[in-house]
Amino acid sequence: MDSVICRICGNDVDRQAGACPHCGSVLGAKAIHRQREKYRTVNLKSDMPTVEECRQKLNAEIHRARADNLKAVKFIHGYGSSGTGGKLRHAVRQSLDSLSRQGQLGMVVYGEDLREQRSTLVKRLPLLKQDLDLNRQNKGVTLVIMK
Numbered sequence: 001m002d003s004v005i006c007r008i009c010g011n012d013v014d015r016q017a018g019a020c021p022h023c024g025s026v027l028g029a030k031a032i033h034r035q036r037e038k039y040r041t042v043n044l045k046s047d048m049p050t051v052e053e054c055r056q057k058l059n060a061e062i063h064r065a066r067a068d069n070l071k072a073v074k075f076i077h078g079y080g081s082s083g084t085g086g087k088l089r090h091a092v093r094q095s096l097d098s099l100s101r102q103g104q105l106g107m108v109v110y111g112e113d114l115r116e117q118r119s120t121l122v123k124r125l126p127l128l129k130q131d132l133d134l135n136r137q138n139k140g141v142t143l144v145i146m147k
Contacts, residue, residue: 039072039127040065044092046076051091058095062105065146071125072145079139093142107145111138121145 004015004027013020017027042061044054058075065073075096080086096108109117114134122129124145133141 039070039074039125040068041074041076043076045078045088049088051087054088055091055095058092062099062144065144070146072128072143074131074133074141074143076141089139096142096144104147105144106147109143109145111141111143114138114141114143 004013013027019026042057044057044061049057054077061073061075075092077088077092078086079089093108093110096105099105100108109121111133114121115137118134121134121143128134128143133143
């Protein structure tokens with residue numbers, strides 16, 4: 001099969017197809033030249049930030065992901081030492097949900113929902129199938145699909 005890479009989902013698609021069978025996007029000339037896009041993992045909790053420092057880093061990483069034309073970012077925020085939920089987790093998710101409601105993000109998937117969303121996510125972004133968190137429920141991470 002002579003294929004191109006879909007500019008939306010990154011799947012290989014027959015060059016003769018008018019639309020991607022995976023995500024439904026209309027194929028154009030850009031599909032031929034566009035390379036597979038990557039995603040990154042960002043550890044927001046590594047240097048023990050305050051909630052405000054964490055929010056600032058989160059916003060900076062969202063802007064950086066847009067500038068780097070990434071399709072997804074996985075944020076590690078932890079789930080709190082008590083196991084019932086930490087301040088960083090709640091702050092990160094609150095900020096991401098707000099950005100999503102404003103239409104600035106494509107999709108926000110909490111770590112505990114990754115396993116049930118796995119097939120949808122991998123269909124949309126095949127490069128995610130290598131991520132180990134997609135096979136488990138991890139309250140300490142949140143995956144963002146960029147718009």
